[in-house]
Amino acid sequence: MTEAGKSLALNAGVIALLIVLHFVLPAYHHGNLARIMVLAIYAMGFNFAFGYGGMLSLGHALFFAAGMYGMGLTMQHLDWPAGAAIVAGLLAAFVVSTAVGFLALRTAGVQLMIVTLMFAQAGFLTVLYFGEWTRGDEGFVIQQSERVLAGVDLSNESTRYLAGLLLFGACFVFMSRLVQSSFGKVLVAIRENEERTRMLGYDVARYKLVAFIISGTVSGLAGAAYGLLFGYVGASFASVQYSILPLLWVLLGGAGTVLGPFIGTLFMFYLIDISSGFTSAYLAIAGAVLVLLTLFARQGIVGEARQRWLPWLP
Amino acid sequence: MDFGPYLVLASLEGAVQASVLALTAVGLSLVFGVMRVVNVAHGEFFMLGAVLAWVVATSIGVHPALGFVLALVIAPVLVGAIAIIADVLVLKRLNYDPENTIVATIGLLYIIQQVTLMTYGPDARPVEAPFNQRLALPWPEWGEGGLTLGWPWGFGTTSYKLFVIAAAIVLLIVLWQLMSRTKLGLVMRATQLDREMALAFGIHVDRVYAFAFGIGAALAALAATLIVPIQQAHYLMGADPLLLSFIVVIIGGLGSLPGTVAAAVLIGMSDGMISMFFSPTLAKILSTLLVAFVLVFRPQGLFGTRRA
Amino acid sequence: MAAVNLLQARGLTRRFGGLLAVSHVDFAIPAGQIRALIGPNGAGKSTLVGLISGRISATAGTVEFQGRDITHLPAHRRIAGGMAYTFQITSVYPRLPLDENVALAVRRVSGSNSDVIDRETEAALASVGLAGRRYETAGDLSYGHQRLLEIAMGLAQKPKLLILDEPTQGLADSEVVEFKTLIRSMAGNTTILLIEHNMDVVMDTADLVTVLNFGEILAEGTPDEISGNRNVQSAYLGTADA
Numbered sequence: 083m084t085e086a087g088k089s090l091a092l093n094a095g096v097i098a099l100l101i102v103l104h105f106v107l108p109a110y111h112h113g114n115l116a117r118i119m120v121l122a123i124y125a126m127g128f129n130f131a132f133g134y135g136g137m138l139s140l141g142h143a144l145f146f147a148a149g150m151y152g153m154g155l156t157m158q159h160l161d162w163p164a165g166a167a168i169v170a171g172l173l174a175a176f177v178v179s180t181a182v183g184f185l186a187l188r189t190a191g192v193q194l195m196i197v198t199l200m201f202a203q204a205g206f207l208t209v210l211y212f213g214e215w216t217r218g219d220e221g222f223v224i225q226q227s228e229r230v231l232a233g234v235d236l237s238n239e240s241t242r243y244l245a246g247l248l249l250f251g252a253c254f255v256f257m258s259r260l261v262q263s264s265f266g267k268v269l270v271a272i273r274e275n276e277e278r279t280r281m282l283g284y285d286v287a288r289y290k291l292v293a294f295i296i297s298g299t300v301s302g303l304a305g306a307a308y309g310l311l312f313g314y315v316g317a318s319f320a321s322v323q324y325s326i327l328p329l330l331w332v333l334l335g336g337a338g339t340v341l342g343p344f345i346g347t348l349f350m351f352y353l354i355d356i357s358s359g360f361t362s363a364y365l366a367i368a369g370a371v372l373v374l375l376t377l378f379a380r381q382g383i384v385g386e387a388r389q390r391w392l393p394w395l396p
Numbered sequence: 397m398d399f400g401p402y403l404v405l406a407s408l409e410g411a412v413q414a415s416v417l418a419l420t421a422v423g424l425s426l427v428f429g430v431m432r433v434v435n436v437a438h439g440e441f442f443m444l445g446a447v448l449a450w451v452v453a454t455s456i457g458v459h460p461a462l463g464f465v466l467a468l469v470i471a472p473v474l475v476g477a478i479a480i481i482a483d484v485l486v487l488k489r490l491n492y493d494p495e496n497t498i499v500a501t502i503g504l505l506y507i508i509q510q511v512t513l514m515t516y517g518p519d520a521r522p523v524e525a526p527f528n529q530r531l532a533l534p535w536p537e538w539g540e541g542g543l544t545l546g547w548p549w550g551f552g553t554t555s556y557k558l559f560v561i562a563a564a565i566v567l568l569i570v571l572w573q574l575m576s577r578t579k580l581g582l583v584m585r586a587t588q589l590d591r592e593m594a595l596a597f598g599i600h601v602d603r604v605y606a607f608a609f610g611i612g613a614a615l616a617a618l619a620a621t622l623i624v625p626i627q628q629a630h631y632l633m634g635a636d637p638l639l640l641s642f643i644v645v646i647i648g649g650l651g652s653l654p655g656t657v658a659a660a661v662l663i664g665m666s667d668g669m670i671s672m673f674f675s676p677t678l679a680k681i682l683s684t685l686l687v688a689f690v691l692v693f694r695p696q697g698l699f700g701t702r703r704a
Numbered sequence: 705m706a707a708v709n710l711l712q713a714r715g716l717t718r719r720f721g722g723l724l725a726v727s728h729v730d731f732a733i734p735a736g737q738i739r740a741l742i743g744p745n746g747a748g749k750s751t752l753v754g755l756i757s758g759r760i761s762a763t764a765g766t767v768e769f770q771g772r773d774i775t776h777l778p779a780h781r782r783i784a785g786g787m788a789y790t791f792q793i794t795s796v797y798p799r800l801p802l803d804e805n806v807a808l809a810v811r812r813v814s815g816s817n818s819d820v821i822d823r824e825t826e827a828a829l830a831s832v833g834l835a836g837r838r839y840e841t842a843g844d845l846s847y848g849h850q851r852l853l854e855i856a857m858g859l860a861q862k863p864k865l866l867i868l869d870e871p872t873q874g875l876a877d878s879e880v881v882e883f884k885t886l887i888r889s890m891a892g893n894t895t896i897l898l899i900e901h902n903m904d905v906v907m908d909t910a911d912l913v914t915v916l917n918f919g920e921i922l923a924e925g926t927p928d929e930i931s932g933n934r935n936v937q938s939a940y941l942g943t944a945d946a
Contacts (some may be wrong), residue, residue, distance in 0.1 A: 132448040138495055188692050192434055192494045196642065203639065207681045264816050271797060271808050278795045281759070282857070283783030283812050322635075326502055333499070363514045369506025374502045377489055 085394045086171030086262065089340070092395075093258055096341065097251045104243055116243040118309045118344075118351050119250040121327075125335070125343030126257050126329035127300030133338035134261055135293040136273030137187070139323050140195045141202030144182065147209065147320035149175040149302025154315035155215065157228055164231040167304050175302020176295065178205075182292035187287065199325070206320040221316025228312055242311050249307055250344075253300060258340045260296070269293050270338075274327050301328070330368055333375045339395060345383050401535045405553075406672040407665060412557050412626070414664025416619045418657050420637050421644035422571065423615030423658040428645065430588045432606040433492055436501040438616055439638025441479060445471045446523075446629035447516050453523045453669030461526035462626070471568040471621045472614040477522075479613030481607045492605070512631040520633075525625035529555040560622050567618065568657060570655025575653065584608060616641075639680070640667070643687045649696055709736040709768075710865055710895045716755055716765035718748075722847055723768030725751040727919040728765070733865070735758050738887065738896045740910035740927075744940055749899045753867055754876060756897070757789045758782040770864065775911040788863035792870050792899070794850045802834060802853060809860040810928075828860035829853075848875045855886075866890075867897045871903050884908050907931070915939070920927070 103115060124146055129135045152174025156162040162170065188196045209216045216222075229236040236242055258268050259297025271279045272286055279287045279334070309315045318324070326341075327350075353371070358364035381389060388395040424438045448471040453463040483502055490496045531553055536543055587594040587604045595601050614639070615678035620629075627633070640663060648659030665682060670679035713731040717724070726748045734776050741749050754760035756767055758779035766775045774782055783789065788809075799807050806825045814820050829835045832852040837845075842853060852873060856865050872880050881904065887896065887909045900906050906913060906927060913930040915923040919937045923930060930936055 106612075106685065138496075139436040185688070189695070192498065193691050193695060195495070195498055196434070197691045198643075200684045204681050204688070209675050211675070211677045211681060214560065225673030235432065264811050267804070267808065267811070271800070274797045274799055275795060278791070278797065280780050280807050281783060281789045281791070281795075281810070282778050285780050285863070286906070291437070329502075351628050363510035363512060365506045366514070369503040369508075369510065372503030373486055373500050373507070374503075376496045376503070377486065385435050 083374040089258060089262070090395050093255055094340065096254065096344070097247070100250070101245050102223070104117070104240075105246065109239070112243060113239060114355065116239070116246045116352065117308075117312065119243075119348050120304055121251055121331070121351070121388060122344040123258075124301050124304035125328045125331040125347050126253055126305060126340075127302075128259065129296050129332045129337060129339075129343045130260070130300065131294050131297035133332060133336075134266060134278065134295070135269050135290060135299075136276075137190075137294060138329075139186075139294075139297075140194055140256075140322075140329070141182070141186075141198030141200075141205075142328055143320050143322065143324035144156065144198075145175045145179050145204040145298035145301040146305035146308075146324060147205060148178040148298075149305030150228040150309040150315055150319055151216065152302070152305035153207065154224060155223065155251030157224060158222060159215065162295055164229060166309055168231075168303075168310065171309075172299060173305055175305070176299045178299020179295050179302070180291075183291050187290050187294060190365075191255065199322070200385040202320070202325050203322065206317065206322070209317045209320050216315075216317065219317045221287050221314060221318075224309065224313045224315065226313065227248040229310060231310075236381075237284070237298045237313060246311060247309070249303070253342070254344070255301070257300075261340060265289070265292075265309070273338075282374060320362070325359070325369075330372055332382070333380075334382055336384030336386070336388070339384040339388060339396065340382035342382055355375060400560045401533075402536075402672075403669075404533070407671050408553050408557070409672070410667065410669055411561050412623075413667060414661045416623045417562045417637070417640055417644060417664045418660035419564050419567060419622070421641040421648070421656050421660050422568065422653060423612035423619075424641045425645045425648070425653060426584075426615070427609055427612035429652070430584050431492055433487060433609070434501070435495070436498055436607070436638070437482075437503050437508060437638070438506040438612070438641060439634030439691060440505050441475050441613035441634075442616040442620045442637045443631060443634035444478065444508060444632060445475050445620035446624040446627075447512055447616070447631070449621040449624050450523050450629045451516075459494045460524040463673060464526045466525065467523070468618070468621050472617040475617035476610035476614035479677065480606045480610040483609040487609070488602065488605070493671075496700035509631055509634065516629075516631060518631065520628035520630040523624045526553075527555055527559075528625070531558075554627060560626070561613045561635065563622060564619075571615075572653070575632040575673035576612050580607075594666050601645075634688055639684070640664075645684050647690055710732050710770060711756065711847060711897075711901075712768040713756065714766050714768075716752070717753055717763045718755055719763045720907075725919050726755060729916075729919075729921055731921070733895055733897060735895055737911045738891055738898065738909055740906040740913045741899045741916060742898060742906060742930075743914060743916035743922070747916040749916050751871055751899065751919075751941065752916065753789075753899060757787055757791075757867055760780075760853070770809050783861075784862035787867060788858040788860050788861040788865070789845050789867045790851075790854045790869060794847065794854055794874075796853050796857070800842060801839050802829060802842055802845075805853060806838075806856055806860050809857040813861050821932070824860060828856040829861055831886060833854045848858045848879055851875060852883075853881070855891040856891060862893065865895045865897060865921075868900075869899045870901060872900065872902050873899070875893065879911060880905060903931075 107115060124181065130140055130143050149171040153167040153171035155169040159168045182198065182201050182364055186194055186201065189197055210218045226237045234241050235247055268279065268289055268330055272289055276286055325382055331346035331350050332343050335344065336342030354364050357367045379386060384395060416471060416679055420619055424435060427433055427435050449467040450466040450631065452470045453460065456463050458464060486500050486504065487497055515662065533553065575585065583599055587599060587601055591601060635664050644659040644663050645656055648655030670682065709732040711733045713729060716726055716729045716731065718726040727825055729752060742870055743749050749769065750759060751760060755762050758777060762775060766773060768774065769782065769785060776787065801832055803825050806828050807821050810821050810824045814824055832855055834849065834852060834856060842850065845853060851871060855868065872883055875883060898910065910927055912925055913925060914921060915930060915936050922939055923933050923936050
């Protein structure tokens with residue numbers, strides 16, 4: 083089988099497995115997996131900029147929240163139907179990531195990390211500042227009666243899982259294709275050696291900006307979907323913690339791999355889920371994992387697997 | 397209260413803010429300047445300083461003032477030691493790679509914060525100030541009999557707040573002397589200028605790094621100990637000083653001590669002022685945006701000069 | 705005469721602080737020529753080439769390429785317009801396979817048809833003798849082979865002007881011989897600007913030699929004229945450069 087064939091089979095296999103799990107998983111894990119799939123979309127969006135483009139942002143919560151609030155506020159205050167609200171969320175994330183990318187990508191490395199962190203912090207504070215509309219930290223609930231898309235009730239656990247799966251599958255295939263396109267290859271080239279790529283005649287700044295916007299918009303899609311499927315919009319999704327989480331998921335699963343974000347989100351979700359049974363200080367686990375990963379496994383789970391056994395992994 | 401006294405009061409509060417901020421930010425700036433490490437866990441060292449100050453002040457059954465003085469010494473030393481351990485165990489092994497150290501210090505942030513939650517608990521607790529006289533302040537007023545000095549109600553400060561300002565100034569001067577006059581300062585500045593050259597001259601760069609990281613953390617802890625009689629110690633209190641220190645260090649020019657102090661005064665004062673007249677949230681939005689734009693358009697900081 | 709010049713620089717100047725690295729250089733390369741640029745270390749050769757390729761912006765002066773003023777174009781647009789550049793310090797993608805290194809160069813020029821990319825990648829690798837190693841990781845190659853890979857990346861772009869910054873540095877003697885053959889085989893089709901320390905290579909390949917010293921053009925002529933030029937000899941001897 084060719085490499086492209088293998089990765090196609092992998093895509094199909096993962097999606098098939100998730101369909102099977104829909105029928106066999108007990109309710110608790112079924113509900114968890116629905117969340118994990120939507121969060122994994124966020125991780126994939128983050129991974130496109132960080133893992134493939136080498137742009138480490140500490141402010142992606144801004145895009146996640148832009149999608150979530152773009153969806154939630156239009157539903158809450160303008161009574162938009164779910165479909166239109168999702169589009170509003172996507173547009174909000176697109177606009178915000180374009181503006182941030184345009185400014186922030188004048189910097190790189192550590193400066194880029196701090197600039198994105200600051201923009202995201204300003205965004206988080208803005209959500210609090212306009213508490214009259216956003217309800218600040220407390221957030222607001224999207225009524226069950228409004229969570230209907232094309233006649234399908236998204237608050238129902240079964241349809242919610244399937245909707246999450248549909249979106250996850252679409253993003254997964256989209257990302258797999260994108261990283262194997264010539265755009266994706268040039269992006270990897272920029273990550274590996276920016277100056278060489280410029281001196282091969284590529285407009286490096288434009289490639290990075292486009293990749294950043296794709297990354298931010300996919301993150302925003304995840305935010306909008308998360309708010310709609312689980313019925314809650316709140317400021318904590320705009321906080322620094324939600325900028326750190328995708329970094330954690332992607333580092334754990336493997337940066338610059340297609341499957342890594344999902345694997346990382348899955349493992350981290352359960353790690354925190356299990357440890358929060360013992361202690362309220364479950365974030366200490368997240369901290370320890372971050373330190374251990376940077377010290378001992380920079381490649382993450384899928385990255386290590388690719389290096390050791392499966393060089394064809396996309 | 398009239399506008400005039402109100403403004404004076406706001407700037408006094410701002411000056412207390414600025415003093416503590418200057419100490420904290422100078423610690424962050426020192427670490428960045430010498431080691432080129434962006435320490436995201438800096439706010440947690442601040443928090444740890446406040447919590448340990450509470451522990452020391454309450455567990456030693458002596459007079460509160462003596463307990464506070466002990467805390468002022470013990471808390472920074474302990475925090476510095478913890479930082480040195482973190483440096484040796486984690487940062488050194490990462491070869492101080494800029495991006496990796498940021499990720500690792502984010503991890504440290506969560507570990508320190510959550511371990512504090514597990515041990516110290518979720519409550520906010522105060523430390524008693526060694527002295528805390530209320531000082532009413534006079535204000536000139538135009539009355540029927542011409543200019544007189546009035547004592548507007550609520551217009552005043554406390555002796556402890558004035559002490560914080562004075563202590564911060566003294567500590568910054570001591571640090572400045574340490575950096576410019578002593579061998580230790582020389583070694584640190586040499587390492588900051590050119591790591592390879594310092595190595596070639598037989599400077600133990602590893603030790604200098606560990607020491608700088610320790611001093612940086614100790615400064616944050618010292619600032620926290622000073623402020624803990626005014627603010628209470630709480631496991632989540634590190635976020636604000638971290639953010640503000642970042643703002644200050646970046647606006648002041650990364651790694652420049654005088655720039656950092658100047659920026660701390662600017663940010664501390666204006667933060668206090670804007671918070672008093674508008675909203676604290678708006679003040680923070682404006683200052684975070686300012687940082688982002690400074691980094692994008694003037695990366696050497698507002699006060700720094702461009703390096704080759 | 706101006707019409708046949710592929711590249712034309714006028715009054716090109718670059719100042720770094722107080723240092724005048726390149727000073728009022730007038731410089732032209734006719735299409736199809738192989739031009740060597742020589743001079744002692746620090747003469748400003750790399751700066752001059754940087755000004756031409758757009759990696760360094762000019763303090764003063766203009767650059768024309770194919771009759772078009774490109775002085776204000778960024779580097780990547782100059783490359784896309786028909787220049788190719790190899791770095792003095794080898795710059796490849798060490799973690800990518802050889803064929804992806806070259807394919808990145810091919811794709812920008814020849815589009816996305818995978819058969820075409822494959823064929824041209826193969827051809828470019830074959831021209832430097834690396835065809836058999838296309839699936840190896842570039843970082844595993846010896847330094848000399850990495851240089852050859854970078855030259856292949858330059859060739860793969862089918863440039864009108866190929867700029868080679870000290871291409872034979874670090875090559876074994878046998879590889880230098882092959883390199884000379886490769887350059888000669890391109891004579892007439894591709895215009896080449898060659899910065900070179902190895903006088904043997906210059907003598908055997910260049911049509912015309914330009915000598916740079918202290919940021920200014922000291923002499924220009926055929927290899928034979930240059931090797932007999934006293935000023936050139938003293939410039940080299942004066943700096944004790946090999």
